[in-house]
Amino acid sequence: MFNRLKNRVLTSIVPDIPSITPSPSYSIGRPLPDKFQYQRPPFLQLLTPDELKASADHNVRPIIVPRDVGIMPFSCGYAECVNSGKSEWNEDQAAFSMNVLHHPSKDFPDLPYVYFGIFDGHAGYGAALAASLQFHHILHEKLVDIIELLLPTNVNETPPMFPLMFHKTVSKDELIIGALESSFYDMDAVLAEDRTKYRNAGGCTSVVTLFILGKMYVANAGDSRAILSQRLSKEMIKMQNDKPYPNGTKCDSDDYQVIATPFSFDHTPDTERGRILSLGKVHPDLMGGEYLAMEYAKKPMTKDLGTRILYKTGNMKGWTYKTLTKEDLKMPIVTGEGKRSRLLGTIGVTRGFGDHDLRALGSGLLIKPFLSCHPEIVYRDLSLIISLPDDNNIDGEYGILIMGTDGLWDVLENETVARITFETLKKYPNEKHRYTMVAQELVAKSRGRANDSGHWRLSDLKAPATVDDISVIVIPVYQYYKEFCEWEKKFFEAQQRREALRNNSNNKNSNNKNKQQAMPTATTNGNVSLNKIVENIDDDDEDDEVQEAKEENSEISDEIDKAIEKLNLNDGNSEEPTESTA
Amino acid sequence: MSYAYLFKYIIIGDTGVGKSCLLLQFTDKRFQPVHDLTIGVEFGARMITIDGKQIKLQIWDTAGQEAFRSITRSYYRGAAGALLVYDITRRETFNHLTTWLEDARQHSNSNMVIMLIGNKSDLESRREVKKEEGEAFAREHGLVFMETSARTAANVEEAFINTAKEIYEKIQEGVFDINNEANGIKIGTVSTPTNPSIGSNLPGGQSSNSCC
Ligand SMILES: Nc1nc2c(ncn2[C@@H]2O[C@H](COP(=O)(O)OP(=O)(O)O)[C@@H](O)[C@H]2O)c(=O)[nH]1
């Protein structure tokens, strides 16, 4: 019983929310179906109901890892464990996807990218499950949309012209960040739409990592977290002296330091107090006259009415006085501190997907307007990482990205996680499943052990361990970067070959060559170069001209394409090049 | 399918003795000569009948390597039966039994039924541990003993079912507290059309959280 009560405090949302006001379809007909039936991440291969049931054993809390490390990208690690009984099923979910973007000109190798996501559900498993099964499709569409802007389509255009000049300057980073941001919006909108057809899905946090074009982008909404664990030689740290690492912890030898760099920032009522108080101040209607968009230095009491009290409102950074009135005795919109802070007295996380129907305890007010699905994005250009040759520390230098739900971070500090990462890797220097072992170790440490009375304790059997679901992904960043460098090499080779071929073909046919010179902005494949796009924005009439250019050019392009096909330069892509829309 | 009881088993023993193969033979009636190394834990399940009652066995197959030992320890809790397996063609797997047994006794509930299994009985020509040695070890430590072959399926059914029979008898004798799920025994739900057992009835998350 005691345990039950405690669970309620620790969970990110107070579990006994009063039944959500039923929508008409809910109350009249039979209950709405689940959109997705409960399952664990597919890569765990827990396929039968028996396996699902066993994996959700609240007494034992088994640590589940992928059976087949071979199906994980870069042999990355994953481990999870169910809560101690606060909800019947594990409400965390995880997903990855390795995919390629087809280059508009089929003569170039497809651009690979890799995505990982972790979603911590509350008030049900539906939202996290939906996000884990759908988010990557949404993201893929967004990336397909911008592929022509990410890669050069014109052989003359080396290196690709960046930033792009529209009316505004647009960089590749901004395009990828925009794809991530809009994917977050769309995922939230999908959950909103599904409400009429399916059972209420609850909500979830979302932390997502995208590896593309040699960079790592981490997008976060909620209180799951990603950190980069690095192990750097003192020498290296000195080299990067301008950026001191205050959080370094000692590692296996004095020559190395382990460093934990946050790649996301938790969104709780406490960390987002400014945003929420401002919103409440600008839109008092959202508070239904029940709450106050104020923070007080001291809890307002009836006996203090008429005296002065220090307070903040809106985005204020500092405190100021006001005279306490009856109005101030209402409930503040944000209560509590840190992980225990609550929005409208109900929920402990302020960004993520879903919760469209979530209502505040007591007042019944809708909470969604105060929640945000907007992600904060942190990224790193992996080509800027300095690596010392022959020091056998590539994972240390590029780092291991650890993504985890709050079950992990509630009990382990970032630095502890980073230290465990490299301690475990040292124990398993060559094993293919060494990153799995890291994930398993991190889950084991945060889950702890059940003592004789069934309470979960850290290894010392004293401090409480987490009773929450725990999920951890462990990604060796260098493994991605290595693959990217190979792709980049192939890409430039294809580009050079293509240029050589084009020169040959131009020499053969001087007639075509002249045309070519007259039409320098049309590409071999009929695509329109960036200059042309810019012009098009100013003058729509130019469309016709571009179309002409395309047609005239298709002869040359056909010839080149045939030649390339013969030489088999296009990496197994033997289909006819399809016309892509400019 | 409904069941009267669910018994939870754990399979333990050195790596390579045939734990995963035994499980596969029991649940799927097949032998897979090359089995991936078990990392962490895998689950199997099968229904058996004892005394006219349907009993569901939920079996946890663990990784045998030393590196996984501390995690495996946390799985004894909540098991009603354990299959402790060694390989009759590898003496060292027999020598390690004492360590396994100590671990099991220390971390499980005292009523857990332990079945000692000498596996790979089909490899008679390569035998390193005599059957009598297994019997003696079992007698000394109060275990049930059996030699099996995951490959030919010899005694595999019996090993799992005899363990269940012991547990069932202990329940009849009132030794087990069957109301504490941490003992590895669950009383089955009677199946009705509106309440089928797990599988067809994966409940929704929202309903599990909202109070009614
Ligand atoms: N001949 C024979 N080989 C077996 C038997 N059981 C398992 N094996 C083999 O022993 C090896 C290890 O089996 P496995 O089930 O993976 O062992 P585990 O590590 O204990 O799970 C595999 O190559 C199996 O083919 C058996 O009864 N007879």
Ligand SMILES: [Mg+2]
């Ligand atoms: Mg095995």
